[in-house]
Amino acid sequence: MSAVRVMGAETEFGIHTPGHSSFNATWLSTQVVHAYSLETGHRAAAGGETRWDYTDEDPLADARGWVVPRNEAHASQLTDEEQEVTAAQIALEGGLAEAADGTMGPLMMNMVLGNGARLYVDHAHPEYSSPEVTNPLDAVTWDAAGDVVALAAVRRIAATPGLPPITLYKNNTDNKSASYGSHENYLVPRHVPFPHLVTGLTPFFTTRQLICGAGRIGLGQDGSRAGFQVSARADFFEAEVGLETTIRRPIINTRDEPHATADKYRRLHVIIGDANLSQVSAYLKFGTTALVLDLIENNAVPDVEIMAPVGTLHAVSHDWQLRDKYRLADGRRVTALDVQWMYLEAARALAERTGAADPVTGDGHTATVLRLWEEVLAGLSGDVSSVAGKVEWVxxxxxxxxxxxxxxxxxxxxxxxxxxxxxxxxRPEKGLYHRLLQRGRMERLVADEAIGAAALNPPTDTRAYFRGRCIRQFGAQVVGASWDSVIFELPHQRRLQRVPTKEPLRGTEALTRELFDAHPDAASFLAALLGTPRR
Amino acid sequence: MPAQEQRNTSGRDEEVEADAVPTPEPAPAGAAGNAQTAGVDDLLDEIDGVLEANAEEFVRGFVQKGGQ
Structure with missing residues (x-):
């Protein structure tokens, strides 16, 4: 039983130019990526951007064991292809842009950052995909680091003559029927049968919004019906299980792109969460989900099956007064909080058996997740406003x-x-969450300094360390990268050198720091790493 | 908001049952406010100062393309 697990987060930001409606959203998003590249000065030598290595991407592989034919897939599902609007076309539309070195070149649409994250244009939104981390506190930290990255880009654009001011929102809908995601990813052993994940996670995800919903004004996908609801995303979900992420969104997403050794792992791609600014809500989102995955792997999930999960998901979101009961498959009628309590009790029981929450011998994370989870559920079960500093929707x-x-x-x-x-x-001066945070009305789990450092530095205990240090130390020689590879182009060598990083827990600081420190130049580093003779 | 209206929102909520009788619009929760009225007044004043001008137009202008 443990909250320790390889995980990561993706945030698609809402993007807006107040007072201007004529700008193409993809072009604006490209400006964000480009602005950040100027900010960091990270710029690969060859292509003007760190090209994404699509070799191991497989967005049409379904975890249930089949592959969707490409000609049957929705165009937006083909995330392993370069997008229709290329950087070159964007440059034609928007003109050339000044690079960090003062030269003119095409705008950037994709970057791998020195902290191991990816910053790129996903359809019509800038997206920050955090580096892989091993625990919920680091997940909060490196996810919040993405907000720092977004802020730096916004500031840079605001200071650039000729560009419209761009504002970015860490939210999930425009309240006019469009939604964009904030996804979580969890590494799960391949041997866990996918149907177990579906049955174990569905009741949990249907009710998880109570602890990590961001809150939303307006009901329905277009927000046209009056009222408040718990989750920003719930109304956009229309299926229980499925491969799609942009249409007919499912509670359980089956995309089976492990970005790792495929016969050992799957990557559980969770698309149902709200983007969180509240650190406690974000922490519980990652932490409780990790605990529930452990319950599933240990065959210890509570015996609960919700009738009509999709309708219940919407109803729970609309019932912010927490009054309604929902029917279970066995005929019982329970509140959404009851379901959360069942999962908490099961997680606590398993943790007691394994010792993961022990103050001395435990893993250092599980006990905190269990404690905060209970505090929040107790608050929601009694004086709801007592958890206003923790739970984002409250x-x-x-x-x-x-x-x-x-x-x-x-x-x-x-x-x-x-x-x-x-x-x-x-922007902290405009964002109302940030105003509340500065007034001490929102609880902090991570200091601003740690978040700022995480925008620059990778986590030390996953392969993100290797990726991030490669960018930081050898950025000019890195021409491509992905979650499971880094590609070098060395001077005077015709062949590209691809370093696979298929194991998420290798490439750590403990395993590679000495090598990085001993080899300041890319050629000798690669020679030492790959055991090839130096040329 | 009446509970009845909440349950009709998705068209798929037939399984949902409520114990609560439909009630009128509830009074806004004021527990925190009562304890620290001055703090809240101060906070709301501050937020008044940072909110974008012309709320209706600003919100109408925020149009996004769908994402994942």
């Missing part, structure tokens, strides 16, 4: 209610919709 609801109180606003008042939107503005 914090947002409380702020909205305070405005309603003071100004007598109806749920349909555009001022409340603006508060909901501006909640997630990444």
């Amino acid at each position: 914090a947002k609801l409380e702020l909205l209610q305070q405005f309603r109180d003071r100004d007598g606003l109806a749920w349909t008042d555009p001022r409340l919709a603006l508060i909901d939107l501006q909640w997630s503005d990444v």
Whole structure:
């Protein structure tokens, strides 16, 4: 039983140029990536950007054991192809851009960052994909580092003459039927049968929003019905299990792209979560999900099956007063909180058996996840406002209610919709979450300094360390990278050198730091790493 | 918001049952507010100062393309 597991997060940011509606969203997103490349000065020598290595991407592989034919897939599912709008076309549309070295070149659409993350243009949004980490606290830290990256890009663009000011929002919908994701990824042993993941996770995901929903004004995908709801994403989910991520979104996503040794691991791609700014909500999102995966792997999940999970998911989100009961397959009727308590009890029982939560011999994470999970469930079961500093939807609801109180606003008042939107503005002076954080109304688990450092440095205990250090130390020679590879182009060598990184827990600081320190140049580093004679 | 209205929102919520009778719009929760009215007033004033001008137009202008 443990909250320790390889995991990571992806954030697609909402992107906006207030007062201007004519800009192409992909072009704007490219400006964000490009601005950050100027900020860091990371720029590969050959192509002007770190090309993504699509060799091992397989977005049409379904975890249930088949592959969707390409001609039957929705165009947006073909994430292993270069996008229709290439950097060159973007450059034609937007003109050339100045590079870090002062030369003119095409805009960048993809970067691998020195902290091991990926920053790129995903359809019409800038996306930050965090490096792989091994525990929920690091997941919060390197996910929040992405907000720092986004902020740096926004600042740079604001200071660039000729560019429209761009604002980025860490949210999930425009309240006009469009949604964009914040995904989580968890490494799961391949031998765990996928149907066990479906049955173990579905009741959990249907109710997990109570601890990590971000809150939302408006009901329905277009937000047109008045009211508040717990989750920003729930109304966009229309299926129980499926491969799609952009249409007919499923509670359990079956994309089977392990980005690792495929016969040992699968990567569970979780698309149902809300983007979180609240650190406690984010921490519980990663931590409790890791614990539930452990329950599944140990055949210790609670005996609970929700009837009609999709409808229940929506209903739980709309029932922010936590009054409704939902029918289980065995005929019982329970609240969404009851379901969460069942999972917590099961997780606590397993942790007691394994000793993972022991203060001395435990793993150092499980005990904290269990404690915060219980605190939040107890708060939600009693005085809900007692967890306003922890749970994001409660914090947002409380702020909205305070405005309603003071100004007598109806749920349909555009001022409340603006508060909901501006909640997630990444700029600390404009973002309302950040205003509450600065006033000490939101609890901190990670200091700003640690988040700032994580925007620059990779985690030390996964292969992200290897990737990040390669970029930091040999950036000019790295022409491509992906989750499971780094590709070098050395001067005077015609062949590219591809270093596979298929094992998420190798390439760590403990295993590779000496090598990096001993070899300041890429050629001797690769020779030592790969055991090939130096030329 | 009446519970009845909440349950009709997705069209797939037939399985949902509520114990609570439909009630009128609930009074906003004011527990934290009562304890620290001054703090809340101060906070709301501060937020008034950072909110974008013309809420309706700003919110209407925020149009996104769908993502994953």
